[in-house]
Amino acid sequence: MVEITPITPADIESFHRTLDSVARERRYLSFSEAPPLESTRAFVLDMIAHGYPQLVARAGGEVVGWCDVTPKSGPIDARIGVLGMGLLPQFRRQGIGSRLMARALADARAFGFSRVELTVYRSNANAIRLYEKAGFVIKAVQPAEAPDDAIDKTVLIMALSLETAAGQRPC
């Protein structure tokens, strides 16, 4: 059974292993390995301290996936969150990503983010389908920074307005 819960300090090493494993696939994320463990620890503790959404999928006591929403840098972007997520290969295509996304968006709305953005490679059909089902739309397309013959790394920038979804108006 896979449970979705907020991350805790005890999850950090397991989360770091999963992040590193997905990064090393070199197909989906913009980095090819996880940051050092201590940087990851500092990042997670900061997320927890601020109450930013960071969910993990846990199976057998291990973190097998994550979904987080970090604030976009810059004061003018204070209410915009940037979403990132991933699952170990054996846990994909079972609806776990959809569960992580639903919980992360609920938490992002409760936190007060007005909009959530993300980037995804054009080749990542499974992720794009999941994002479109959640209501994200493509806002911009950027050429790949380092073209790759095997994978289309054209970057799609997608966004979802939480205010519209919640029936609210910008102040």
Ligand SMILES: CC(C)(COP(=O)(O)OP(=O)(O)OC[C@H]1O[C@@H](n2cnc3c(N)ncnc32)[C@H](O)[C@@H]1OP(=O)(O)O)[C@@H](O)C(=O)NCCC(=O)NCCS
């Ligand atoms: C992207 C990712 C998080 C999605 O999570 P997931 O658990 O695999 O997705 P789900 O099982 O919830 O399926 C989501 C949707 O993807 C689509 N999907 C599922 N299997 C698919 C397949 N084989 N091909 C294409 N689309 C597929 C379906 O539309 C599905 O929705 P539905 O079954 O409810 O109709 C996961 O695949 C993953 O970790 N990929 C590698 C890392 C990654 O890409 N991270 C995101 C970087 S932007």
